[in-house]
Amino acid sequence: MEAKSETVSIKAEAKPKFTISNLFNSLKEHLNLLLTVFKKTLLIDLFSRWKFIFGIIFMIILPIVWLLPQDASILNDQSSLNEVIGMVHIFFTYMTVLPFLLIYSSASLISEEIKMGTMLLLVSKPISRGEIMWGKYTALLFYNLILSVVSLGIVCLIAFLKYPFNDIIPFFWTQFVFSLIVIAFFGTLTMGLSMVFKNAKTTVVIPLMLLLIMIFLFFIIRPFLMMPTPNGDTYYEAFHVYNYDLGYHFINLYVWLYETLISQLPEGMIWWLLSWGIYTIEYDEFSPEFEILTKTHYQPPYISLLIILSFTVIIIIIGFIIYKRRDIN
């Protein structure tokens, strides 16, 4: 049996008039909500004392182990911290540990909440899903930014106290700006995937696979791809593999940052960059015993930035559309 049909007048919802003060109040309201979710995500979901301490230890362990055995007697005020640990710090701290920490911490933010059932309590409150997403997303970025700054600060402090390096501040800045790119990329990627997939495990596994394939696998196979083909160029060039090589794009950006913020790369760093496809070795036609390190210029840095940005923006937009339409039971 259903309720009797009845004529019903539709009572229009009275919307507040548009005035500057209403607009200001509305913005303030949105900001307060965003801040509430931000604070809760940061302090309750992401931060725990031991997680933070272990995160820092993992991030600094290899650069410190690399740095401390340096012979202080042969270093002078012309020695470069960038040359000694720059690439180790980039590869280990920012392209290995930090993405792992980001992937691990962001999985719980959306998909785990939906799976656990806490998301139902959240979406039933007067807060939009956009505000929920932005609150969580900014908290994730902020938390990892703090991790990055603290770990970088510790490395710089140890370097300053122990050795007479002349470029500690430029080292800090280049590494810090680079960490922003890594955090933005992996944070956005995992946040997007966290909204796409219902299962938190999938949210962890996919970026991990991406990390393993795009960074580590390429790191291993790149030297082989850079061997010359019968035509004289390399497989890496011939098949434009660099376009799909995330590691190449990241390091391409780092080199650009270094050259913009500091100066010409020191030779010690250039040797490292051979394995990332940024530089290549050419031999002098007349004196083949001489190795000439040449910059490859496969892609300009802004293209690398564009590729990284467009990839993350697409993922987060798709993620948000799915999350906005998702039924939360």
Next chain:
Amino acid sequence: MQLKGNYEIWTKNLTKVYDKRSKQTRAVDCINLRVEPGVHGFLGPNGAGKTTTINMLMGAISITSGEAYVRGLKAGSIRARRMIGFLPQDPIFYGNMTAHEYLLYTARLFGLKKRDAINKTEELLEYFKLSEEKKKPISKFSGGMKQKVGLASTLIHDPKLLILDEPTTNLDPIGRKKIIEYVKKLAQDISIFVSSHILSEIEQMCENVTIINDGKIVLINTIQNIKNTYSSSSDLFIIDTNGNQMVLRELEQAEGVLRAWISEEDTKIHVVHNQGEKLQEIISNLIAREKIVLKSFYQPEASLQEVFINLMKNGDG
């Protein structure tokens, strides 16, 4: 004619269809809810569509077709949600948060200023007798305490309407009793829409009830009307004559009596007769003739449970 703004909840042909691997399931099928101020029960067996309906009203799940309004505002909109205190079925809280932190967080999500949020949190912790446990993580709470936290969180912003989805599920009898007492107390000030599959609880809490089965509304009425309607159609009568065997024998022989027996529980005579007035006449004659003492003669009120079982059996009203 009534405006939908006059109803706490108003729906027109509200429907939810789930598509799963090309198989469509109509979880809620064109329901027309009319919930007036007061306490309204939403009754139905497990899987009837109660939670789906409520989640649509809260905007947690999308509406496939139809309309839904809460106090005249589009269901699921932020403005509508601002007026509702919602307790989902078997709510899951952030286990590492304390009750104090959770209530404060909820208050901030409802836009309360920090000072007001703190005051309201303290007030509700006191009201639900949780003050001593306010620093303990919610994960360490018992089911009853968690439900009290949930109920407290629904009241943090002084809502106009409470929507409670099976608020007593998974609670022990004492926990259930306490939650029902709280609901009855709260009902003095605000409207409550409460779903349950436990009839005795709905009977204790509500004035009006909507019964749903297989995603369709089966009945909407006041509990008293439902009982009256169903008890008047019952053929059972109870006569208390201190277990008088002679009266039983007389009734067994009387015209129109289908069955008569003495209950072992209370020694009252139970008679099944298809004409109440005729039976009254038979009893009057018996009293006059045999000078027996008649302590009571009545028709038992049908419990909501009987009504519910009948409705579920019949499939419609």
